[in-house]
Amino acid sequence: MNAHDPVAVRSIEQAQPAEDGLVREFVVRNPDYYAKVFARIRRASGAVWPFNLGAALLGPVWAAARGITLLFWLTFFLEMLAVVQIGVGAAGNLGAVEQARAERVTKQAQARAEQAKAAEAAGADNAAGLKSSAAALDKAASNARLQVEAAKAKAPLVIVSGLITLLLARLIAGFLGNRTLERRFARWRSKPTLQRGLNNPLAICAFAFCIAAYGLSAYRFAALTPAVWLTAAPSNPEWQAALSSGLDSLMAAVSHLGDGFFGGITGAISLVLDGLAYGLTGMPWPVTMAIILALAWQLAGPRVAIFTAAALAYLAVLGFWEKSLETVALLGTSAILCLAIGIPLGIWCGRRPRVYAALRPVLDFMQTMPAFVYLIPVIALFGIGKPPGVIATLIFGTPPVVRLTALGLQGVPPAIREAAQAYGATRWFLLTRVDLPLAMPSIMAGINQTILMCLSMVVIASLIGAKGLGEDVLNALQYAAVGQGLLAGFAILLCAMIIDRVVQGRAK
Structure with missing residues (x-):
């Protein structure tokens, strides 16, 4: 827009009163100042940083009053660091550790000197050694005292550093205050439910919180022996x-x-695992390799087949063939169970927001709990061996496919679903011919993440008796066999990549 164009100038002048009215409604206090500043920020061709004196003087309290969370925490942490530095420097306890060491070594030197005098008076053979030890301890005490003086000499520098940090925090608040408030004003225009004006109760709470946090932090670091209730x-x-x-x-x-019940679950999983492992390892290895290559070629194309051939050659030549097939049986069983449970559950969550809201804490718990923690109740209920490893992997690997399946279904455009329903589509047709095809990229990403999660549990499951390549990695960790561990780790990676490439290739 040309600033010298009369039409443009007239349109700006006509829009300015309405804009100023919105600014006055938003800021409540000091509207003339903020109207000018916001107009300056919006009209500037580049970045401008008008200084806000109120934000600089009040710091985090001003940010809390205006509802600017990011600026509050930024200035709060900087000011806390500054207060701690000033408190430590002013208290004069910088050399407290060195002082305690100097006093301890001095007492040891005095005691050793008395022992040397007594030994010399008695004509003992170790008098010379005790005297030399006393001299060494006295020298160490002198060095410790020098370190104490050097540490105490840094007190003014620490105070100055704290003052500089405090000044920096206030300058940041001053220069960022207007710009962050202007961005909040822009969000408020599209979402009027946001806070406007000054939130005085929140500002009072922020002031009290800052005073308490600054005081306790300064006391904790500056005091020579802070109270036990504050340190523990x-x-x-x-x-x-x-x-x-x-x-x-x-x-x-x-x-x-x-x-x-638990024995039945263990027996069913053992039956599937043992049958799959026996089928893979019992056939002649050329037949097994040919079947895998044919499936890779048919489902994913020649490139994946070539990669699969190279990976299988690595497993066979380096002696990982049988253990890799056991790992594939464990990984495949776990992944199939995860997908068989996770995809229908994700479809249910994608079409029932209340169900997803109820299951989300459970999924968070399953995904964030450390994997080793799963092994404790699993061992208590199912014992040790491969089936408990599959169950632990099932708990860890199911949440990604549930989340991403639900996310993919929630992302299906409503207009497409309404068009299908207008043409008389049934619920089953709508799910299988509209929702799932459009959500397939997200679902396949969930399948990929589930396979990777199952892969990560292979080594952990070996701790409770699940054999395979994870056992080789575990032995390498126990005996610090770096080379053997890396080779077995690459073998696990190749097994997972073969499965993932074949599955993803089929989807494409």
């Missing part, structure tokens, strides 16, 4: 022991009551 969190070992005992009893009771 309150704990009750008796509660922990009682809860641990209760959980032990609960797991024992569940294991005893559900012995038949």
